[in-house]
Amino acid sequence: MIESDPDDDTPKSPPTSPNSSTRKACYAVLQSWVSKKFMTGCVVLFPVAITFFTTWWFITFVDSFFSPLYARLGINIFGLGFVSSLIFILFVGLFASSWTGSTVFWLGEWFIKKMPFVKHIYSASKQISAAISPDQSTTAFKEVAIIRHPRIGEYAIGFITSSVVLQMNGYEELCSVYVPTNHLYIGDVFLINSEDIIRPNLSIREAIEIIVSVGMTMPQNGFHLKAYTRGNAIETRADLMLSFLSKSSTRR
Structure with a gap:
């Protein structure tokens, strides 16, 4: 039989009451609710704040070109330098054309x-x-391309910039495909057989939006793809679309 030591001064925690457990549960629920709503507010306000500050910085930056000239003339109207800069850019475009x-x-x-x-x-x-030039003759990105990269079964969106003919045993047309990161001006260049390139029905602007948005603006209904030859097999447009959609849904 174990007897308790009368000299044991070890503090003992008081028994937990039902009211204390209820308060802790309510506090945990309230904390979770507040955290969720706070994060929702951050998600909503973040793009608004980025858009506002970026627009404000752009207006202030462009306005600074002509605003010192107007300040010397004694004309202090905010935004007048911005409008003058836009008009100046327009006239430069007309003159350059x-x-x-x-x-x-x-x-x-x-x-x-x-x-x-x-x-x-x-x-x-x-x-x-x-x-991003509107002149198609000088545009660096000629066409949107989807290539198999970096492994079989994985795809990457890129841009066809030029083509070259490789002379070995015969003539083989290679396309220079630029696959950028989400920074757009950083990426890799691949020389790929033109018959191995999938050409989606996407404009350059739509492809840039997909890359910059890290894929969040990807069309949910798939791409309208052209038929292409790979080796001796010819895949139809429907087969390519189903293949691409199945790969995308598997990663999700």
Whole structure:
């Protein structure tokens, strides 16, 4: 028989009452509810805040080009420099579209490309701007492409930028496919047989939105794909669509 030590001064926790357990349960439920609603508010306000601050920064940045000139003239109207900058950009576009403007810009470009360090910065900047150019003859991204990458059964969205003919035992047409990250200006370039490229019915703008949004704007009904040849097998448009949708649903 074990007897309790009368000199044992170890503190003992008081018995838990039903009211205390109820309060803890209510507190846990309230904490979970508040956390969930708080996160919902953050999710809703985050894109609004990013859009607001980005727009405000853009307006302030563009307005700063002409606002000092108006300030010297004693004209202090917020937004007037922004409107003037937009009008100036429009006139530059009109001038560059003319024969005289294209000649002037060609001479300026020739001069810049003769400068040792500046020519590399200008070339990289021009390639990025050419990707979103409305002029189809100068657009860097010619067509949207879906390629099998990095493993069999996985696909990547890219852009066809150019094509080249490879001469080995015969003629093989290779397409240069640029597969970007969500930064768009960073990615990899692959040379792929033109017959192995899946060409979805997507515009360049829609493909850029899919990449920048990390796939959240992916069409839920699938892509309208063209038939293509891979080896000796020819897959139809419906088979390609079902194959792509099944792979996408499996990853989810």
